[in-house]
Amino acid sequence: MAANFFKRVLIGALVFYPSFLGATAPEQSLRPVLRVSPESTVTQVTATVQPVLRPVLRPDSLGPQITPANARFEAWIRAYKAKAARQGISKSVLDRAFRGVKYNADVVRRDRNQSEFTKTLWEYLDSAASDSRVKNGKAALRKQRKTLEAIERKYGVDKEVVVAVWGLESAYGAVRGDVPIIEALATLAFDGRRGRFFEQQLFAALKILQSGDTAPRNMVGSWAGAMGHTQFIPTSYLAFAVDFTGDGKRDIWSDNPADALASTAAYLKRSGWVSGQPWGVEVTLPRGFNYALANRGIKKRPSEWGALGVKGLDGRSVKNYGQASLLLPAGHKGAAFLIFKNFDAIERYNTADAYVIGVGHLSDRIKGGGKIKARWPREDRALTFSERKELQRRLTAAGFDTVKIDGKIGPLTIDAVRSYQRSEGLEPDGYASLTILKRLR
Template identity: 65%
Template structure:
């Protein structure tokens, strides 16, 4: 089957989750042949084996997948400590959209030009976005991860902090193996279970992965990126990607701009924003692609963006604003666009995980309830910050900064 024919067929009918056959009503208890140096982990595997077989996983597939795995302490440590790592948006973009990554992205797009054109036509997703995700997730296939996915998911399911989620991912990974898309030795990825060129977690693979080259397998792990890139396009299309619509456009705000209107839920057509003086960086009105809102990821001292529904589609891949801006801006640069023109408040560093929690605690104690104390700067915390700023005569940009925390202290 030709690549184009395979892509068109996949575009018409996305891959369905694997049908593992009828679930046995009663699976006799068996002693697992899997042994590890961690007795508790071994006991967990034995119990999980029974649960997996009851969900349709064959004993042969299970035992082959779990052969020679061990409890991975490195994976557990990274999972527990990930919230402590923080980086300011501008520092992230310095790396995510570096000159080298832009150059490599343009080269990758040129090498895969025919394939990307076929994917774009079949799925209606701008190829630069697909290449940008490829670049951020695996450096265009150069860094796909080397951790055994079964070992990582089993370790994290046993660790119990997020047991339900990781057990679901583990079952999905076993279903992938049972489908024949890959072999246990090839199922490797990140410590958190993201796999292949564009880092699909197992459940996303089952729902969105496609056989792009028509060889009968959905292989996102091998050197050929066809299946991974087609699968990413299918994923974005499934979440509502609109071809030709920007993720966002850098804009300049007029003197006297009401920063309280820069909220995700406050959407207007670009022509409406232009009537209030919001224009692109050349001073012209942004075309009416769709209703848009104003995003201030670095506060009123940083760049401002007019963001469109495609921004939310990219959030389905990764909810972090920094990631979405990184993908979008990298795609723009790969397409030949220039860099972000506004400056960033580089003297103000990023809040650590502990500082974000402290910020929420202090805002709530001061009467500006963040509702949750979880270290996540989401809409509830942003609204609390904006209310605090309005009450204290500050610019109401909703930006969580070190300076704001110091003021609350």
């Protein structure tokens, strides 16, 4: 999702859809789904803590009863419309936008019941860069080649990277969502758990309608408010969407994906994309390598990494594309990558490492590159949220302070794991694995 709202996202249950390109294998959107814990400080969203009544549904087919909860939602809409009007949204736009809008209990249910992240990086990549997704990506590129080449010339972003984002966000347009955005955002704003954020998104959606880029009936997307071929949330749309077709509208909802794909390239360009630079390159490490150097804050030229024994798969130093850091997403038992500034650009679109690597690797495969060569520790499994918190508690109790007990494996926890590994005579790669948790137990 193209917004800071989706920082450190967790990949939820995935629903299969047939690709519009006619692939024989099923394919799904791999846009990771937000799950914000109550302790989260990353999203910088202040939730409303005042509880609200929920609509009570009849057990028969007659639909929602007229209850105080429905009355409260309608009252909330009236108050919100008045506030939006004071901020410049016209009465005609507000009337059209909220016509027929009802409290959507399914949206709240889905928000409440997002699946705990249980996929490892390699399981995610098995789907993100599967043979069928690569095949469909190549077909999508062929079908939209003229448009994509024009986008690449204008923004300098590799057409394969744009296609890869398209593939992971909506399965190349097949899974764009059909939930009315105004209804979804109003429901989530009223619901209150992340009310301030969703009120902001709702106001941005109203501004989009007021601009004339689309109509309420066409403004559909995911239950969480993401829209179009590459799943922009409203604030990101206002910041980055472009009219590439020249028809006067920034139409990311159309069956013609041109505006959506150009908007994605514009987003990446504004995020610091460097033309001609890869997102990352798979590398090999020498025996006895100092794993403390695998730190996003440590940057060296590829030739400097080469002098330390960090080589490309051809046994040579990686080409000097610019400053790079070393990433070991699965510790010393998995693949290693030198990552460049374009990794950071994709990370602005979605900050989950799995997503960034997924986009990068899928784009490489669409270009004709091969699969990741290194083995993954497939005997391992991902830690659950509660296990990550337990790991932090146990590390801190053992004298390796993680500072926070929040279930987020960030730099502080990685440093704590690395210190613990050194104390135990283990490879200090900082990888927060089930093996480490079991050892702490």
